[in-house]
Amino acid sequence: IAMWLVLWWKYIPVLVIISKMFFAGVSLFAALGFLLYGGRLFLMLQRFPVESKGRQNKLQEVGYVTVMCSSCFLVRCIMMCFDAFDKAADLNVLNHPVLNFIYYLVCLINISSCF
Numbered sequence: 003i004a005m006w007l008v009l010w011w012k013y014i015p016v017l018v019i020i021s022k023m024f025f026a027g028v029s030l031f032a033a034l035g036f037l038l039y040g041g042r043l044f045l046m047l048q049r050f051p052v053e054s055k056g057r058q059n060k061l062q063e064v065g066y067v068t069v070m071c072s073s074c075f076l077v078r079c080i081m082m083c084f085d086a087f088d089k090a091a092d093l094n095v096l097n098h099p100v101l102n103f104i105y106y107l108v109c110l111i112n113i114s115s116c117f
Contacts, residue, residue, distance in 0.1 A: 019086045026082035033075035040068025 005024075009017055044064050050057050085092060 022082055022086035026079045026086065029075045029079035029082060033072045033079060036068055036072040036075065040064060040072070044068065 005017060005021055008014065009021065044061065047057060047061050047064060
C-alpha cells in the first residue's frame with residue numbers, strides 16, 4: 003500500500019516496474035495455488051471407488067476448473083511481466099470503461115464456455 007501511495011504522490015518509473023512485477027508474482031502464486039489445490043482434489047477424487055455416482059463428472063469438472071484457472075493466472079502473470087517492461091503492452095484499461103467491459107466480457111465468455 004505504501005508503494006502505491008508513493009506512486010500516487012510522485013511518479014517514479016522504477017516503482018511502477020516493481021508494482022507491476024508484484025502483481026505478476028501474485029498472479030503466479032495464484033496459478034500455483036490453483037494447481038496445487040486442484041491437483042490434490044483431483045488425486046483425492048481418483049481414489050474414490052469406481053462405482054461412486056458422479057465420480058467421473060466431478061473428476062472432469064475439477065480438472066477443467068484447475069486447468070482453466072491456473073492457465074488464466076499464468077497468462078496474466080506473463081502479460082504483467084511484458085507490461086512492466088514494454089510500454090506498448092499496457093494492461094491498464096481502467097481509464098477506458100469500454101475496453102474494460104470488453105476485456106471482462108471476453109474473459110467471462112471464455113471461462114464459462116468451458117463448462
